[in-house]
Amino acid sequence: GQNIDQPTEMTATEGAIVQINCTYQTSGFNGLFWYQQHAGEAPTFLSYNVLDGLEEKGRFSSFLSRSKGYSYLLLKELQMKDSASYLCAVRYALGSSYKLIFGSGTRLLVRP
Amino acid sequence: GAVVSQHPSRVICKSGTSVKIECRSLDFQATTMFWYRQFPKQSLMLMATSNEGSKATYEQGVEKDKFLINHASLTLSTLTVTSAHPEDSSFYICSARTLPSNTGELFFGEGSRLTVL
Numbered sequence: 001g002q003n004i005d006q007p008t009e010m011t012a013t014e015g016a017i018v019q020i021n022c023t024y025q026t027s028g029f030n031g032l033f034w035y036q037q038h039a040g041e042a043p044t045f046l047s048y049n050v051l052d053g054l055e056e057k058g059r060f061s062s063f064l065s066r067s068k069g070y071s072y073l074l075l076k077e078l079q080m081k082d083s084a085s086y087l088c089a090v091r092y093a094l095g096s097s098y099k100l101i102f103g104s105g106t107r108l109l110v111r112p
Numbered sequence: 113g114a115v116v117s118q119h120p121s122r123v124i125c126k127s128g129t130s131v132k133i134e135c136r137s138l139d140f141q142a143t144t145m146f147w148y149r150q151f152p153k154q155s156l157m158l159m160a161t162s163n164e165g166s167k168a169t170y171e172q173g174v175e176k177d178k179f180l181i182n183h184a185s186l187t188l189s190t191l192t193v194t195s196a197h198p199e200d201s202s203f204y205i206c207s208a209r210t211l212p213s214n215t216g217e218l219f220f221g222e223g224s225r226l227t228v229l
Contacts, residue, residue, distance in 0.1 A: 104154060
């Protein structure tokens with residue numbers, strides 16, 4: 001079956017760096033996504049990895065190791081507005097279609 | 113990014129009634145839309161895949177007669193919660209993917225919070 005694990009909660013200080021890990025077990029892997037979700041709002045797309053390595057986009061970077069079934073999201077220069085849930089999602093092939101499943105999310109609290 | 117709009121954003125209904133939630137892709141055509149459900153402090157659970165012009169594909173454990181999905185056009189999918197009960201109270205979110213897309217990321221609607229009394 002498909003399974004995604006990520007920590008439930010993390011706390012960090014404004015201006016610091018935080019790394020949110022995600023491990024997954026899936027067949028037919030076809031890409032890993034990170035989404036940000038503020039309370040009561042819909043998720044917004046942050047990053048996408050399909051090949052091994054690091055993808056950098058401003059203050060956010062995402063890393064993928066397919067052989068290890070591992071990804072992390074790195075947030076630099078943390079701001080208060082970064083307090084949110086961060087969802088790791090894996091896309092996998094199922095027959096002729098693709099599905100996207102989400103991890104349980106990591107709630108990040110940024111303190112002053 | 114692409115815009116997906118949901119309506120209503122909040123709805124309160126009595127137990128036993130039916131509620132319809134609309135999901136529209138505003139600036140692109142979506143042959144496939146996805147319906148998710150999210151309980152408080154939990155992640156999104158895929159309920160069904162909505163295909164334009166054909167029947168929806170439901171995930172295991174999701175009652176297709178209770179959660180009716182219609183995808184009548186390339187820009188509109190609807191989810192109808194029939195004979196709603198308090199346990200159906202949840203945050204329902206639709207999403208769609210634009211094609212062609214380098215990443216194939218999903219764009220989400222604003223979500224609809226359903227409260228069944």
